[in-house]
């Protein structure tokens with residue numbers, strides 16, 4: 735027996751050119767397990783990664799200014815602005831801080847033909863009214 739449910743359509747996130755290597759993140763809205771929240775996408779070592787903007791320590795957004803997540807030294811770490819948790823930007827794993835051993839929630843992304851999209855799933859849905 736096959737699963738005949740259609741996969742949710744890819745959601746547009748941004749143009750590839752908007753994501754500079756280890757630069758400012760692009761923020762986007764989504765719904766996680768029924769709760770509206772924001773995600774963010776970065777380009778790390780040429781690859782686009784995206785996570786929920788929610789710290790593993792406390793359920794708060796982490797950016798210092800909108801889209802400003804990375805450490806000032808070498809832009810390797812996503813640093814939570816609340817208590818300084820350090821997440822590996824490439825994997826989302828917390829390496830230091832009050833949630834060491836924890837991890838950010840990844841959002842699946844696809845980059846194709848100069849565009850970046852994210853893939854909805856059971857826990858991740860587009861916001862009502864479409865992308866913003």
Ligand code: FES
Nearest residue numbers: 789791814817819
């Ligand atoms: S809320 Fe992020 S380190 Fe505490």
